[in-house]
Amino acid sequence: xxxxxxxxxxxxxxxxxxxxxxxxxKTSINNLxxxxxxxxxxxxxxxLIRSNEREKHSGRLRVTLDTSKKSxxxxxxxxxxxxxxxYFCATDARGAQKLVFGQGTRxxxxx
Amino acid sequence: KAGVTQTPRYxxxxxxxxxxLSCSPISGHRSVSWYQQxxxxxxxxxxxxxxxTQRNKGxxxxxxxxRQFSNSRSEMxxxxxxxxxxxxxxxxxxxxxWNTEAFFGQGTRxxxx
Numbered sequence: 150x151x152x153x154x155x156x157x158x159x160x161x162x163x164x165x166x167x168x169x170x171x172x173x174x175k176t177s178i179n180n181l182x183x184x185x186x187x188x189x190x191x192x193x194x195x196x197l198i199r200s201n202e203r204e205k206h207s208g209r210l211r212v213t214l215d216t217s218k219k220s221x222x223x224x225x226x227x228x229x230x231x232x233x234x235x236y237f238c239a240t241d242a243r244g245a246q247k248l249v250f251g252q253g254t255r256x257x258x259x260x
Numbered sequence: 261k262a263g264v265t266q267t268p269r270y271x272x273x274x275x276x277x278x279x280x281l282s283c284s285p286i287s288g289h290r291s292v293s294w295y296q297q298x299x300x301x302x303x304x305x306x307x308x309x310x311x312x313t314q315r316n317k318g319x320x321x322x323x324x325x326x327r328q329f330s331n332s333r334s335e336m337x338x339x340x341x342x343x344x345x346x347x348x349x350x351x352x353x354x355x356x357x358w359n360t361e362a363f364f365g366q367g368t369r370x371x372x373x
Contacts, residue, residue: 179360189297189348191264191366237303241360247293247316248352248362250303 155238155251163259168225170254172238173218179241181214182248183223186235195223195236228258262287264353264365272371278339281368283351285332291354292334293362294326298347306349309334310357341372 156171172181180199184192198205198214198221205212211224225232235255239248265284273279285292293316294306305318309328326336338345348369352362 182361184364189367189369191266191350192352192364194361194363197361239303239362247305247308247318248295248360249305250295252302 155236155254157254158252159255159257161257161259162228164228164230166228168228168232168256168258170223170236170256172221172223172251174221174238174240174249174251175219176240176242178216181212181221182239183210183212183221184237184239186237186253188234192237225256228256230258230260232256233258264351264363266349266351266365266368268368269366270369270371272373273341274373275341275343277341278337279341279370280335280337281349281351281370283334283336283353283365285334285351285353286363289353289355289363290332291357291359292328292332293352293354294334294336295350295352296320296347297350297367303350306336308357315357338370343372346370346372 154173178200180197182197183195186192196207196212198212209226214221235253237250237253239250267282291310293308295303297303307326308316312328323339328334348367350367351365354362
């Protein structure tokens with residue numbers, strides 16, 4: 150079963166614009182991770198945010214976490230064509246040593 | 261530091277055959293997990309190994325098995341392949357089971373015909 154649900158399922162924007170993706174989950178977590186996947190290849194680890202953190206930055210990425218709403222968002226600023234990919238959130242529910250993924254958001258950056 | 265290495269990258273097998281996939285984790289990482297990715301089911305957890313022991317297993321039939329060696333390298337095996345086993349199999353490397361920050365390999369694309 151999927152714990153995380155990404156929203157929207159697909160997003161298409163112009164190069165240079167900002168992209169925001171959301172993730173909701175169901176149970177208490179230790180941390181939440183975001184990954185990028187290009188065309189059915191491996192998952193690239195983008196960022197990890199712990200349950201006691203509210204916001205984290207890495208380059209053009211900004212992740213927020215609201216544990217009261219069981220949700221997270223990933224913001225990519227000043228998007229580039231190379232950001233075209235699928236983005237997944239993954240949670241590790243407390244007491245479970247495994248990651249549970251959402252279905253992902255397919256992001257397309259148009260030149 | 262080298263990343264997670266999975267071999268082979270691509271495989272084509274016939275129904276009924278068996279297959280073995282290999283994963284070498286990041287140096288110093290001792291926990292290896294396996295995931296199956298399909299268009300219909302998304303990313304599903306298969307199992308996790310640490311110190312040569314399976315610590316956790318997902319909801320997959322017994323045809324799916326794995327093992328971990330003393331150098332932390334891991335293999336997974338699928339016996340009696342079915343068409344539905346066609347998927348991208350991803351290996352994730354973590355320092356240990358209590359640190360779930362996971363780094364993935366490029367995956368092995370298995371096609372069963």
